[in-house]
Amino acid sequence: MRKNTLKYVSTTNACKLCKPLGAALAFRGIAKTVPFLHGSQGCATYMRRYIISHFNEPIDIASSALGEKSAVYGGAANLRLGLKNVTEKYRPELIGLATTCLTETIGDDVPMILREYYLAAEKEGAVLPAVVHVSTPSYAGTHMEGFHAAVRAVVEQIAGAGGKNDTINLLPGFVSPADLRHLRAILADFNLAATILPDYSETLDGQAMLDYPRIPEGGTPLSAIRGMGQARATLELGRTLPDHSAGVYLNQAFGVPCQRLGLPIGIRETDLFFAALEKLSDRPAPARLAAVRGRLIDALVDGHKYVFGKKAVIYGEEDLVVGLTAFLAEIGIFPVLCASGGKSGRLAQAIATVLNGLPVTPPEVREDADFLEIAERVAELDPDLLVGHSKGYAIAKKQNIPLIRVGFPIHDRLGGQRILHLGYEGAQALFDLIVNILIAGKQDRSPVGYSYM
Amino acid sequence: MQTALLRERQFQIHRKGAAPFAMECNKDSLAGAVSQRACVFCGSRVVLYPIADALHLVHGPIGCAVYTWDIRGALSSGPELHRLSFSTDLKEMDVIFGGEQKLYQALSELIDRHQPKAAFVYSTCIVGIIGDDLEAVCNRVAMEKNIPVLPVQSEGFKGNKREGYEAACKAMARLVGTGDTSAISPVSINILGDFNLAGEIWLIRSYFEQMGVEVVANITGDGRVDDIRRAHGAALNVVQCSGSTMDLARIMERQYGIPSIRVSYFGVEDMAESLYAVARFFKNDEIMTRTKTLVRDELNALLPQLERYRQALTGKKAAIYVGGAFKAFSLVKAFRLLGMDVVMVGSQTGTKEDYEELAAITDEGTIIVDDSNPLELSSFLREKEVDLFVGGVKERPIAYKLGVAFCDHNHERKEMLAGFAGMLNFAKEVYGSVLSPIWRFVPRLEKRS
Numbered sequence: 094m095r096k097n098t099l100k101y102v103s104t105t106n107a108c109k110l111c112k113p114l115g116a117a118l119a120f121r122g123i124a125k126t127v128p129f130l131h132g133s134q135g136c137a138t139y140m141r142r143y144i145i146s147h148f149n150e151p152i153d154i155a156s157s158a159l160g161e162k163s164a165v166y167g168g169a170a171n172l173r174l175g176l177k178n179v180t181e182k183y184r185p186e187l188i189g190l191a192t193t194c195l196t197e198t199i200g201d202d203v204p205m206i207l208r209e210y211y212l213a214a215e216k217e218g219a220v221l222p223a224v225v226h227v228s229t230p231s232y233a234g235t236h237m238e239g240f241h242a243a244v245r246a247v248v249e250q251i252a253g254a255g256g257k258n259d260t261i262n263l264l265p266g267f268v269s270p271a272d273l274r275h276l277r278a279i280l281a282d283f284n285l286a287a288t289i290l291p292d293y294s295e296t297l298d299g300q301a302m303l304d305y306p307r308i309p310e311g312g313t314p315l316s317a318i319r320g321m322g323q324a325r326a327t328l329e330l331g332r333t334l335p336d337h338s339a340g341v342y343l344n345q346a347f348g349v350p351c352q353r354l355g356l357p358i359g360i361r362e363t364d365l366f367f368a369a370l371e372k373l374s375d376r377p378a379p380a381r382l383a384a385v386r387g388r389l390i391d392a393l394v395d396g397h398k399y400v401f402g403k404k405a406v407i408y409g410e411e412d413l414v415v416g417l418t419a420f421l422a423e424i425g426i427f428p429v430l431c432a433s434g435g436k437s438g439r440l441a442q443a444i445a446t447v448l449n450g451l452p453v454t455p456p457e458v459r460e461d462a463d464f465l466e467i468a469e470r471v472a473e474l475d476p477d478l479l480v481g482h483s484k485g486y487a488i489a490k491k492q493n494i495p496l497i498r499v500g501f502p503i504h505d506r507l508g509g510q511r512i513l514h515l516g517y518e519g520a521q522a523l524f525d526l527i528v529n530i531l532i533a534g535k536q537d538r539s540p541v542g543y544s545y546m
Numbered sequence: 547m548q549t550a551l552l553r554e555r556q557f558q559i560h561r562k563g564a565a566p567f568a569m570e571c572n573k574d575s576l577a578g579a580v581s582q583r584a585c586v587f588c589g590s591r592v593v594l595y596p597i598a599d600a601l602h603l604v605h606g607p608i609g610c611a612v613y614t615w616d617i618r619g620a621l622s623s624g625p626e627l628h629r630l631s632f633s634t635d636l637k638e639m640d641v642i643f644g645g646e647q648k649l650y651q652a653l654s655e656l657i658d659r660h661q662p663k664a665a666f667v668y669s670t671c672i673v674g675i676i677g678d679d680l681e682a683v684c685n686r687v688a689m690e691k692n693i694p695v696l697p698v699q700s701e702g703f704k705g706n707k708r709e710g711y712e713a714a715c716k717a718m719a720r721l722v723g724t725g726d727t728s729a730i731s732p733v734s735i736n737i738l739g740d741f742n743l744a745g746e747i748w749l750i751r752s753y754f755e756q757m758g759v760e761v762v763a764n765i766t767g768d769g770r771v772d773d774i775r776r777a778h779g780a781a782l783n784v785v786q787c788s789g790s791t792m793d794l795a796r797i798m799e800r801q802y803g804i805p806s807i808r809v810s811y812f813g814v815e816d817m818a819e820s821l822y823a824v825a826r827f828f829k830n831d832e833i834m835t836r837t838k839t840l841v842r843d844e845l846n847a848l849l850p851q852l853e854r855y856r857q858a859l860t861g862k863k864a865a866i867y868v869g870g871a872f873k874a875f876s877l878v879k880a881f882r883l884l885g886m887d888v889v890m891v892g893s894q895t896g897t898k899e900d901y902e903e904l905a906a907i908t909d910e911g912t913i914i915v916d917d918s919n920p921l922e923l924s925s926f927l928r929e930k931e932v933d934l935f936v937g938g939v940k941e942r943p944i945a946y947k948l949g950v951a952f953c954d955h956n957h958e959r960k961e962m963l964a965g966f967a968g969m970l971n972f973a974k975e976v977y978g979s980v981l982s983p984i985w986r987f988v989p990r991l992e993k994r995s
Contacts (some may be wrong), residue, residue, distance in 0.1 A: 107615075
């Protein structure tokens with residue numbers, strides 16, 4: 094397994110996004126919340142455009158819209174004005190405030206600004222929405238660090254102590270709205286009351302409306318987040334998560350036991366997830382779910398010949414890469430390169446763990462990779478398919494191999510928000526997709542034009 | 547939705563006929579208002595982006611580069627260096643100790659790898675704060691690599707998109723005047739402010755060539771560094787999207803005495819008038835005759851084809867929200883040609899004169915808005931019962947969420963909308979969205995029927 098070596102000083106076609114974007118996405122998954130970036134107007138607008146192109150949903154991200162004066166004298170006045178205007182226009186229950194590289198570098202003391210803001214409001218007798226703030230300078234970490242930092246900030250600043258309740262906390266990480274809906278259905282099947290944080294399954298995949306919603310319906314309710322310190326357990330998904338995660342905080346602050354699992358992608362990782370749910374619910378997996386697993390195994394048998402021995406390059410967010418690698422190896426595809434723009438330092442170990450016991454050669458693992466590096470490795474490794482988000486398309490096109498679109502962003506196809514990755518159903522969907530793309534490729538290349546598989 | 551309007555914004559919205567025209571604009575975006583605008587960097591990046599044989603290096607943390615990777619539908623007939631995203635990807639240590647060394651190394655490495663004709667180095671917010679001397683690093687690399695290396699002072703917080711346009715123009719102005727102009731015809735122009743979305747500049751160039759007018763430099767659609775270097779040899783600057791490249795035209799007028807005219811290639815009237823304006827400038831009967839023939843032939847081919855779309859679209863209501871107001875003028879006229887009523891029109895960066903012009907050419911009751919936001923725009927769409935919204939990617943989900951048809955007229959589009967052929971495409975685009983059978987199922991119309 095090769096360690097990453099930094100070949101270039103410059104970054105070409107980054108395989109990561111910036112930190113505040115992750116925070117904004119996480120905040121969008123909390124009910125009645127407006128994400129707010131303290132920085133230049135451009136940050137919020139660029140991120141909105143980037144997110145919209147994937148979800149095809151409105152996402153209003155407010156900005157303190159700092160100008161030159163604020164950059165010199167500090168952004169406090171703009172931040173206060175922005176909070177006031179968002180409160181007036183959107184009437185949120187919570188404002189999710191993330192900083193940017195600009196405001197981190199000019200040294201705005203956001204907690205202090207907020208304290209003064211509340212004190213002033215108190216004197217006037219105004220009732221203000223709560224503000225959760227998170228420090229997300231884009232020069233320190235990727236969008237995933239921003240996402241996890243925002244989730245942690247939310248529980249740190251909202252969850253409280255109290256008597257135990259019968260819920261569990263599920264911290265799924267950055268998965269698709271379809272995944273979130275699927276997780277909720279699974280929990281319901283297990284009869285588990287759970288708080289999923291964040292939950293943008295409706296806010297970023299909503300219905301056609303008569304009126305433009307100031308804040309879209311859905312999201313984790315604030316009341317549920319307050320109770321997260323009283324839950325009986327936390328399940329935290331992701332094998333490369335930082336030590337200071339939301340789950341760890343809930344454990345340290347309130348003694349809520351925290352169990353970390355990989356994203357339930359493929360059979361073995363989903364089995365582990367289901368085993369955890371069985372234990373928490375004290376019951377075996379419901380028959381419906383067992384049947385889904387059974388059908389999946391049946392499908393793997395039906396399709397195994399079409400995928401066996403194919404080589405895949407997998408890239409994207411680290412935890413997604415780990416899960417996909419596990420799944421691909423399970424079905425007989427050889428992962429030859431696992432790459433991410435993230436830099437947790439844990440990717441290689443996580444991949445080794447999920448491949449344990451499977452008959453595959455350990456793949457090359459690269460953290461802190463950009464698409465130039467990935468392209469160079471792809472040219473040499475000569476894979477049969479790429480698995481990742483839509484930004485790998487140029488490489489797939491050049492190499493004339495299929496791209497299996499998963500994760501975020503999907504900017505060149507409709508329905509990125511509806512891609513299901515998780516659970517046996519997610520594995521089923523991915524398996525059908527991969528098998529059929531490979532069959533279609535063979536069919537298209539064949540002069541015969543076989544009309545049976 | 548009456549709550550959508552913030553007090554500070556009330557003078558940036560005008561209802562024609564409700565009161566004498568008075569509008570505020572050209573202001574900083576209001577904090578917390580969720581403006582559709584981006585930043586200075588965005589302005590610079592969109593203008594320079596289509597220069598296809600230049601290296602575009604974004605000096606800053608990763609976000610600014612990654613959000614502008616392959617972002618425009620600006621086509622190139624040759625090199626495609628502009629479609630790659632280069633960044634110095636500044637990290638915490640760079641912020642503390644300064645990013646000049648990293649910039650120097652990144653620039654040198656990238657120039658060696660890609661052999662560009664020039665390099666643009668974009669400053670981002672943070673670079674403005676930590677005080678890297680971009681100019682010095684660029685000069686050093688320019689000397690060592692023997693190509694122009696141009697700093698673009700595009701720190702995001704230093705204003706809005708307009709300041710970004712200006713910074714881009716300043717950077718290009720340093721290229722202009724460094725190339726050989728000896729072979730250039732006296733009947734020659736530069737095309738400014740067309741970005742070759744979906745290949746539009748090729749169509750526009752073909753019109754000028756049919757007229758007998760030489761095009762020296764495309765600025766910047768399908769742009770080339772060497773063309774820009776000799777752009778001062780042209781007799782006239784023909785400026786579209788005037789907000790973005792008018793600064794360059796002004797600089798060139800001052801330095802080289804090259805006059806400029808403002809044009810638009812959208813819609814039949816503006817397209818024809820643009821060609822006539824160029825023909826008039828050269829005071830050459832042959833050119834004028836060829837221009838008349840060209841316009842007549844194009845219109846004879848186009849107008850009968852437009853008729854079926856006009857019949858289907860007559861009486862439908864349109865709303866416009868675009869970046870620059872000049873495009874809005876053309877769109878108002880284009881909708882009129884299709885028989886549609888414009889009930890709302892706005893822009894991110896219009897000037898007072900722009901809005902006066904919009905007030906002059908629109909019907910009574912039309913809402914005119916500057917630097918708007920999702921809550922305002924959606925309330926206008928509802929209030930005016932709009933059938934079609936034209937805007938960019940950020941406006942699209944606002945329209946779609948409310949079940950309103952949409953036409954993308956921004957820089958990501960893949961449809962050619964300029965020129966006479968573009969007018970037909972525009973009609974097809976609008977028709978294809980407005981006449982879709984799916985609208986009967988959306989709440990807005992399901993309720994009504």
